[in-house]
Amino acid sequence: MTSLPAVLITGASSGIGATYAKRFARRGHDLVLVARDNARLETLAAQLREENGVAVEVFQADLTQAADLAALETRLREDARIGILINNAGMAQTGGIVDQSAQALDQLIALNVVALTRLAAAVAPRFAQAGSGSIINLGSVVGFAPEFGMSVYGATKAFVLFLSQGLTVELAAKGVYIQAVLPAATRTEIWERAGIDINALPEVMDVDELVDAALLGFDRREPVTIPPLHVEGRWDQLDQARQGLLSDIRQARAAERYQAQS
Numbered sequence: 001m002t003s004l005p006a007v008l009i010t011g012a013s014s015g016i017g018a019t020y021a022k023r024f025a026r027r028g029h030d031l032v033l034v035a036r037d038n039a040r041l042e043t044l045a046a047q048l049r050e051e052n053g054v055a056v057e058v059f060q061a062d063l064t065q066a067a068d069l070a071a072l073e074t075r076l077r078e079d080a081r082i083g084i085l086i087n088n089a090g091m092a093q094t095g096g097i098v099d100q101s102a103q104a105l106d107q108l109i110a111l112n113v114v115a116l117t118r119l120a121a122a123v124a125p126r127f128a129q130a131g132s133g134s135i136i137n138l139g140s141v142v143g144f145a146p147e148f149g150m151s152v153y154g155a156t157k158a159f160v161l162f163l164s165q166g167l168t169v170e171l172a173a174k175g176v177y178i179q180a181v182l183p184a185a186t187r188t189e190i191w192e193r194a195g196i197d198i199n200a201l202p203e204v205m206d207v208d209e210l211v212d213a214a215l216l217g218f219d220r221r222e223p224v225t226i227p228p229l230h231v232e233g234r235w236d237q238l239d240q241a242r243q244g245l246l247s248d249i250r251q252a253r254a255a256e257r258y259q260a261q262s
Contacts, residue, residue, distance in 0.1 A: 006029060006084070008032040011090065030081065034072060144157075182227075
């Protein structure tokens, strides 16, 4: 038995999730791999067991389905071996708001927002009580960019960043580490599933480079890791500007420019 915490990874059958699985297996962690595609999970699990000698369990689930999500919440609450949750499962958006059906919007929000939040909420009390544990939430730089034209997807990723920062405020003092990882375009299947030709994008990061950078941020205990951001101070400036804006909010009176001139 390994003394390292087991790692539960959603969206683990390919792309970023599968790469995280390979990296944590190489570090000697046991794994619980979650995705819809059972055959691909089993293939990956067998490979990781053979190459790294770790225990790898497959947990087939569609996190947009209430029963599957509830079963995974129960597992996170009850399995004390799981000390790292990687909330990676997500989907991209095709077209603008006028192109979206109600069902497509529901599915996008169910996976990118509801499932991620509920899994974090399921595991957080146990981590807080234990005084240790880590939650890695996969966001996106699109969450900064309403101009990008993926409004609902971008909004879900802005939510992921806000949630991660809020959970850091709530849980850091209790020994729980929260990391928001914000990739830009990364070479994964999420684009193809959304009907987007990734080769039409001018710059795309390879998934290995993205995950290796994210893990450096994890080891450094960064609250927010943005691998494609080359000028680190830009993030600090944005956060300081936000805090400055908050200090200028006075709740009792509307600002002078909004008061009727007598």
